[in-house]
Amino acid sequence: MTSFEAVTxxxxxxxxxxxxxxxxxxxxxxxxxxTEPESVTTLRDLGYSDGDVVGTATDVAISSPIRILSDEGADVMLTTARRLRAFGRAAGDRIERSVRGGVYRSAWLRDLCLSPEVAAHMSAVYGTEVAPHPMGVHLGHLNYEPSVIDAAVDKWHHDTLPLDYVMTVTDPTITPGGRFEYFVGTKAEAAALRDAGEKPPVDRVVAPGLPGPGWAVAMHGNMVVHRGGPLTAEAERITMVNGYVALDPMRHHQSRTVDLLGVDDPEVLFTEWTRFAAWRTTARLQALIDDIGFGIRPDEAAAALTEAVHEALAAAEEMQRSDHRTEHYE
Known part of the structure; x- marks a missing residue:
């Protein structure tokens, strides 16, 4: 595929x-x-093995700060986020107030999140061709400060989608606390710490120095354990997260869409989830049509077809689950 939109x-x-x-x-x-990042941290730098990395969207874990918005763009983004605040609600038990689906309410936010210029830039950072995520709930996700200052803005977690950038909307240089932080370690290590009643140790936590509003880090969100730290005083604190997918359908989708049950508006979620699973399945079936040769054994043919439609069938099963749980490390 050459379009910067996996699904229109x-x-x-x-x-x-x-x-x-x-x-x-x-x-x-x-x-x-x-702007380009000065450096990138790889998944292997975080301790992941070759086996952990194979099939993922990219070996890039997280970039040093990159600028996305101009001063004028940052001003518009802040105004837009403030106008959308009224539509905020809790995102499971992780975040007290967030807005998802804002791209259906703001044409400016939609066009920023679908920008082919930004998608091309992110492709260069990740080292693989990416597109804005086909699910609109993963575009322009906004997180707002909690009502109490001793609560983390967002708990230690990894994302429900493969790739994204986390951008500051308010000015981080004047915000008291509320730092974006990531764990220099793997998901398995974070889970072991949680099970032991511990959190990532301070000497293994990095807080990238974001220079101002409109700056971001590009992240392998499904693989990097991160959080929004607590504020130290009452203040406005807003971030925006925009999601991407690798355009190669043979790479793992790295999504936990089932976690969104009870978080997102059902009218939006199930339509978008269906389109996403159908896009991935169509691409995989097309690859099978293009590549399969003569002489394949019956068991090989059956396995190839089963693998091609596996994600759609798994999505259909998950859509009918009644449990609503958001995964995190606290």
Missing amino acids: FPEARPSGYDLLTDEPVFDPERHLAL
Whole structure:
């Protein structure tokens, strides 16, 4: 695939998702100021083995800070996030207030999140071709400060999607606490610490120095354990997360969409989940059509077909689960 959209963003909006009025038009020339990372940390740097890395979207774990938005773009982003705050609600037991599906309410946020310029830039950072995530709930996710300062903005966790960037919307240089932090270790190590009643030790926690609003880190969200730390005083603190997928359908989808049951609006979630699973399955079936040769044994043919449709069948089963659980390390 060569398009920067794995699945074309729908023209229709879910019921009750009215667009904000009086928004500026997203202009990449005015609103973007893309910069390269000075360095990247790999999954192996975090302690993952070759076996852990094979089949994932990329070996990149997390980048040093990169700039996404210009000063003007950062101002628009802050205004947009403040206007969307009214639609916030808890994201399971992890985050007290977040907004998901904001791309159905803000045309400016939608166009930023679908920007081919940013997608191309992220492809270069990750070293593999990526596209904005086909599920709109993973585009422009907004996290807001909690109501009490001694609570972490977001618990130690890894994301429900493979790739994303975490961008500061408010100015981190003047925010009291609320640092974005990641664990220099693996998910298995984080789980072992949790099971022992412990958290990642301070000497294995990194807080990238984000220079200002509109700056971000590109992250392998499904593999990097991270959090938003607690504030030390009452303050506005907003971040935006935008999701991506590798365009190679043979790579693992690295998604825990089932965690979104009870978090996202069902009217939005099940439609987007179906489209995502169908896109992945269609691409895998097409690869089978293109590549299968003569002389294949019956068991090989059956295995190839089963593997091609496995994700769609797994999604259909997960959609009917009644338990609502968000995975984290606290």
